[in-house]
Amino acid sequence: MGCTCCKQKSAKSIAAPSATIDVNDLTNADGGSSGASAQGRYCPDPTQAIPDFNKPSFNTSFTNTNTHSRSVAVTLFIALYDYDARTEDDLTFQKGEKFQIINNTEGDWWEARSLDTGHTGYIPSNYVAPVDSIQAEEWYFGKMGRKDAERQLLAQGNPRGTFLIRESETTKGAYSLSIRDWDDNKGDHVKHYKIRKLDNGGYYITTRSQFDTIQQLVDHYTERAAGLCCSLIGSCKRGMPKLADLSVKTKDMWEIPRESLQLIKKLGNGQFGEVWMPCASGCPASLHELM
Structure with missing residues (x-):
């Protein structure tokens, strides 16, 4: 997570955004609040440039030390869930383990080496995300509809202030912050706030408070409501993602012995x-x- 300081930027130091938001009407940025009413799978390609929504370049990488080849920075991945191997080719791992991806040509299954255990094997690609990326955060749910966000937040056991961040359904490159709220008139309900992106890469809900990263924004609103319905107290629980196949060996098999x-x-x-x-x-x- 980023630092908790809020950057108060003047008009001289930063380009003015194309639209401003009234702090007293924040929920209108993404369609207002809604009363009580499956997460998309994340499969990044480690051989391609990983979109970094936080900063110009990843700082969590290591360099090939082979003196006979050109040094190449490699993006590390982190486990989002526990996984128990089903075949001898799979790799058992725990949430939080870090990996170097060796081969990603098997579709939903990647060959990886655990930096924690040194073991090599296949892992489900939707169980990992780039280290220090927004996808690795507990509160990031990726592509998720408004109704699905409300359903998950209004599930039993989530108190007021439980939240998640998802991709905006209406604005490309923007995000939506969904928070469980409660009041005497509506009871339990969910409010949605649009997180807009500045031309220089910063993020904001209201132009008076701008941040370099989404993580900094979350830290800020965890400490104080600052115009939101309430402060953020904890991320919504994520369910285990579905696996496309039983294992890498059975991914192309119609019948299993x-x-x-x-x-x-x-x-x-x-x-x-x-x-x-x-x-x-x-x-x-x-x-x-x-x-």
Whole structure:
């Protein structure tokens, strides 16, 4: 996360944004507030330039020390969730582990080396994000609709001030801050604030408070409401992302050999075969075994 200081910039030091927002009407920036009513998968390509919404260049990288080749900076990735290997080719890892990506040509499965354990294996690409990027933050939900954000924030157990940040549905390059709120008239509801981007790369909700990074903006509004409905107290809980395949070996297979699965419990049978609960640890909910 960035520093918590708020940058108060004068008109001389920064280009004026194309639009201003009345601090007394912040929620109108993204369509106002809404009452009670799946996260998009994030799959970056480590061989391409990773869009950095925070600063001109990543500072979390290491350099190839091979004296026979030109030095190349490599973007490191961090695990967003725990993962238990399902095959001998997978890599078991814990949330927070860092990786060097070795090969990303297998689609949803990347070959990686853990910098924590030194082990090498395949990892699901939507379980990791570039280190120090906005995608690695607990509160960042990426591409998510307004209604889905409200549904998640209004889930039981989230107190007032629970929040998330997502891509704006209406403005390219902007974000939306969604906060769970409560009052006597509406009860529990969600308010949305648009986070706009300045020409020089800064971010703001109101022009009176501008920040170099989204992380700094979050830190600022965590300490004080400063015109929002309330201060930010904690990020909304994220569910585990769905895996496209059982493993890298089965990604192109229509049928999986029975001997490669552990059938836990028979759920039923019918005209087309038996239905079983397969191995635990995130496998599909049920499998049909054809007669």
